[in-house]
Amino acid sequence: MTVRTRFAPSPTGYLHIGGARTALFSWAYARRHGGTFILRIEDTDIERSTPEAVQAIIDGMQWLDLAHDEGPFYQMQRMYRYKEVIEQMLAAGSAYHCYMSPEELDHIREAQRARGEKPRYDGRWRPESGKALPTPPSGVQPVVRFKNPQQGAVAWDDLVKGRIEFANDELDDFIIARADGTPTYNFCVVVDDWDMRITHVIRGDDHVNNTPRQINVLKALGAEVPEYAHVSMILGDDGQKLSKRHGAVSVMQYDEDGYLPEAVINYLARLGWSHGDEEVFSREQFVQWFDLAHITPSAAQFNTEKLNWLNAHYIKAADDGRLAGEIRKRLAAQDVTVGDHPDPAQVAALYKERVATLNELADAAHPFYVATHPAAELRAQHFTEPALAALRELRGRLAAAEWQRAALSQVLKDTLAATGLKMPQVAIPLRVALLGQPQSPAIDAVLEVLGREDVLGRLDAVL
Template sequence: MKPVRTRFAPSPTGYLHIGGARTALFSWAFARRHGGTFVLRIEDTDVARSTPEAVQAIIDGMQWLGLEHDEGPFYQMQRMDRYKEVIQEMLANGSAYYCYTTREELDALRAEQEAKKEKPRYDGRWRPEAGKTLPTPPADVPPVIRFKNPKDGVVAWDDQVKGHIEIANGELDDLIIARADGTPTYNFCVCVDDWDMGITHVIRGDDHVNNTPRQINILAALGAEVPQYAHLSMILGDDGAKLSKRHGAVSVMQYDEDGFLTEAVINYLARLGWSHGDDEVFSREQFVEWFDLDHITASAAQFNTEKLLWLNQHYMKLLPAAELAAKVQSRLAARGVDTSAGPDLEKAVVLYVDRCNTLNVLADAVEVFYKPVTPSPELLAQHLTDEIKPALADFATGIAGVAWEIPAISALIKETIAKHGLKMPKLAMPLRALLVGQTQTPSVDAVIELVGRERALANLQKYL
């Protein structure tokens, strides 16, 4: 077998979104699984919509996902001379021809065909045929160049996801491969690129299925080997509708900004349309070892935000405390929060990680330990009652001399509630409110230990 060569070939007209990221991941993993080569190609021939910022956004997204390419990035706009060279060869050997049909003539042809309820298509009026006399080319019409598509037979391929597909050549008209200004078109450039770059497997979205028969015919005309094709089904949102921005079809880098870990996003993307038995959680290395094209489903994959959040929390809990703290630290620093005057951030994130499913939520949770605490009037009115103040005062006296460790603090809490005849929540809730400004926290003794003796005393005495 030839060495595997795959490619990811985005158009730089926007960010790298989830659909594109999954295509990149599957192409990368297939190359890695087979010890092959993964090529990055930027299809930037849409000059009006392509931007350097979009190119950078794609490269940034690939880097964040850890999908390193082996060759490239190659830019189609830098390969124009090669495309024009191939077009001249096709004109010379008769597999392409000049077409002088004007836009007005094409519009009239389309209207006539639609009136007859026929499929709109170019009628081949400038196509050279044996025994056919062509009109004299008009001097004032710059011609396009069309590919001379076979008229008979079928074009067929065994799609690695969708199975056997075949299209009658009679359904395909003669595709424009170069515009009137000389610029080559998308379907033609893709063929030359895949040929020149020796691509063996094309893994891409199923919105390209209609392009495939045209590309196979062009490759055959070039004498090029046709790659294997695998067309991935679309991704639907949580509600079953086509994935859109409101579902999460945002830039991959937005997931970074929203506090998701790369490992979680990779694991989640891998399960969007592919499976390995019932395995839900696996490393990047396991994914590469297991990945094949046979287990990609032909039906649409459905995005599940809750599953992604669950995976993200799983991977957060696996991180070493120092690494998790470093990721939270950068988020707090971006908010202008100084953690140097508060408790050990590693202890804070370890205490709260079980309650948080993104780094941002975790940063929100631990931020209270590094900012002045001001309980809301509602919290104070609800929990700081005359009934509880004596118990709080006794507890404040106790923590002034207690050993500053969780077991000793826990014993002091139990001693205080026993002395005042209270149930645990009656003391724990006002303690939480006064020390961190909220009543939903992990174990209150652990929270008090993390707050620190001086700050705990200061906060209690402020309200007693």
């Protein structure tokens, strides 16, 4: 059997982090077993689905590098197929027309609640042997309902949650086509999974209640039932269900916030799944190790500190040229043009071990490209007469120095010897003069990267 998995988001918003984890698990399971990963856009919610949301989903998948093998397939382009299957079910007697109005159904449910019963459709239009049906009202377009079995139970061995069972008498005859002829979500999903030969459905556990209905329809169609794995929800840092109020829940928001896609992938992989005590691993290692048996059935809790730690790890390991591109892109968004001098790859090398996000890296790089006039309180604190005298001495020596780190380090030492000051008494005012801040990587490295012209010009501006 060839494994075939699918990721089937609804384009009613961005690709959120929970959906991205589901996509990752489905993608990895297919890759692990040499199978096929399918992208399907479930866009039948016409009022809420938008082209922008479709593009956001595709952008998020591309950013995470979760390449699909087939698709994207769009449900709205498959309407002919759903209607074809509905006609087949009507002919076979596994579906029927129901003329009950929404108002009538609401009235029935209200009465059921008043009697302490579970509110549900009462089956009055369900054709049964020896049962007389009401006369169809004129001018009313019927819905189509699935004729759900009324005896026994529907059960499956969930690959994450274990055995799950529903009594059929708890499931009413749900609508598979609305009065205007458009099919419903639970029906479209079944036909898609059947036609696309899906073998494993990996999705969020908010779909558990849909599964027994979908299994019954699959059986009525004579289709093979896939295996199901329902993944638990993700909680925020505060233990509550992850939502917009927790900040970045859109996948592309993590890009905007300065996270590398490999860090997000690594973090999502560990969010409800584990391989021993391994915390940091490549995409290739994840595919090699991934299985459904080690997905925890309990809710996973998002930990921003852990994500930041992972991101810092991947930034340290990243190629300086790649980080230079990120610096250019992020400073361009602030209307700062980054040229070839100072070399942004060298700036990245200076700071990559000191930051947790690409935005922090861009912020650190900013003063290398925009000369910053030191704040008044920094000037008052650090530009004392001895410090300014030392900067004048240093400026004269730098003008004639070989512009190489070892030589610049020696110039600093010679300046200390000449002025009788200690390194912090010169280095900190020098940092303030050059970068507008009292802290930076090693000052001789900063001098080398910033370059002679900028260093002398910024010193002159201060002196």
